Amino acid sequence: MAVNAQIPIIDISVDGADQVDVARRLVDAAAEHGFIYIRNTGQDISADRIQRAFELARTLFASPVEDKQRCSIQKNNQGWSGMHSETLDPKSQRVGDFKEAFNFGSFKDGRATQPVPASMDAHQEELAAFRNACHTLCRKLLLLFGIGLEVSPPDFFTSAHNPDAESGTILRFLRYPPPTETPDAQADDVRAGAHSDYGSVTLLFRIPGQAGLEVLTPSNTWAPVPVTPQGTENDPSPPILVNIGDLLSYWTNGLLRSTVHRVSFSPGQAATGESSVDPRYTLVFFCHPAHDTPLVPVPSERVRSFAGVSSQAKEGNPYAERKVVTAAEHLQMRLQASYADLYKDNAA
Numbered sequence: 001m002a003v004n005a006q007i008p009i010i011d012i013s014v015d016g017a018d019q020v021d022v023a024r025r026l027v028d029a030a031a032e033h034g035f036i037y038i039r040n041t042g043q044d045i046s047a048d049r050i051q052r053a054f055e056l057a058r059t060l061f062a063s064p065v066e067d068k069q070r071c072s073i074q075k076n077n078q079g080w081s082g083m084h085s086e087t088l089d090p091k092s093q094r095v096g097d098f099k100e101a102f103n104f105g106s107f108k109d110g111r112a113t114q115p116v117p118a119s120m121d122a123h124q125e126e127l128a129a130f131r132n133a134c135h136t137l138c139r140k141l142l143l144l145f146g147i148g149l150e151v152s153p154p155d156f157f158t159s160a161h162n163p164d165a166e167s168g169t170i171l172r173f174l175r176y177p178p179p180t181e182t183p184d185a186q187a188d189d190v191r192a193g194a195h196s197d198y199g200s201v202t203l204l205f206r207i208p209g210q211a212g213l214e215v216l217t218p219s220n221t222w223a224p225v226p227v228t229p230q231g232t233e234n235d236p237s238p239p240i241l242v243n244i245g246d247l248l249s250y251w252t253n254g255l256l257r258s259t260v261h262r263v264s265f266s267p268g269q270a271a272t273g274e275s276s277v278d279p280r281y282t283l284v285f286f287c288h289p290a291h292d293t294p295l296v297p298v299p300s301e302r303v304r305s306f307a308g309v310s311s312q313a314k315e316g317n318p319y320a321e322r323k324v325v326t327a328a329e330h331l332q333m334r335l336q337a338s339y340a341d342l343y344k345d346n347a348a
């Protein structure tokens with residue numbers, strides 16, 4: 001059995017805790033691992049709210065296929081993508097990812113600004129509220145990163161993530177079919193190819209008992225990431241898994257790590273007590289800065305003087321060359337690589 005990934009568990013909501021200390025621990029975890037478990041005792045996003053969002057994901061994917069197709073993914077990265085239409089690791093994958101996804105962009109006055117399946121019509125306010133709660137938690141984390149990195153001013157990242165500004169921020173529902181629905185899958189296939197995320201920070205919600213997520217360790221092996229790490233079994237909800245995206249890694253000169261991960265079918269690789277036999281549902285929130293944010297050097301002595309821009313810290317970050325791009329430009333580069341079909345007219 002593979003050894004689980006060693007990812008720190010941090011509680012950012014303890015009453016009376018020293019925020020500077022919490023911030024430092026968060027930065028250390030992000031710099032060393034790129035992944036952090038945020039303990040969820042219900043203060044930031046309640047267990048009920050998360051469970052309801054999972055119910056909505058099940059309802060959405062059970063919608064008639066024509067209804068989902070009507071909402072097919074567009075170049076703005078919003079909408080439905082069916083099996084095999086996204087290929088997160090095009091260099092190594094024989095076929096596209098074994099998954100179905102629905103990406104929600106922004107909501108205005110509690111309504112989606114994009115077509116959604118009819119089954120979601122009555123639930124739009126609830127979806128908007130979940131998305132807002134995720135955004136608020138990301139901004140809380142970004143403020144702590146600002147404090148931990150001694151950025152001046154500490155709200156440098158937070159103010160670049162104004163929830164009302166146009167951005168690449170996406171709430172994504174995912175469904176990975178069970179092996180019984182994918183008899184054509186081969187031993188080397190993956191449910192989601194190896195990749196690092198594109199944005200600033202990602203929040204991942206999973207269902208206890210469902211295996212699949214693995215991170216690439218510094219020794220180049222795949223380590224499973226259990227949904228419920230030791231010590232959180234009695235919490236109302238498993239910890240929220242946070243990871244650093246390429247944009248924040250790039251922005252911090254590689255100090256905060258964006259770590260490569262994938263979703264495997266995991267026979268024999270699953271963490272104890274987890275399995276891959278059921279359809280797997282996950283909820284992911286990809287937080288991005290406002291489109292027009294220039295990714296200039298972060299005003300932090302610690303970032304500026306980060307000497308360890310080593311090949312390891314740059315892992316998964318294809319933009320080794322430093323040049324000021326906007327958040328929107330950064331996102332476009334990545335999307336074009338993952339959705340070959342959607343962008344094929346732009347090739348050449």
Ligand SMILES: O=C(O)CCC(=O)C(=O)O
Pocket residue numbers: 174192197204212213261262263282284
């Ligand atoms: O479903 C998961 O566990 C991870 C999904 C993921 O890494 C992604 O969508 O970027």
Ligand SMILES: [Fe+2]
Pocket residue numbers: 195196197261
């Ligand atoms: Fe990811």
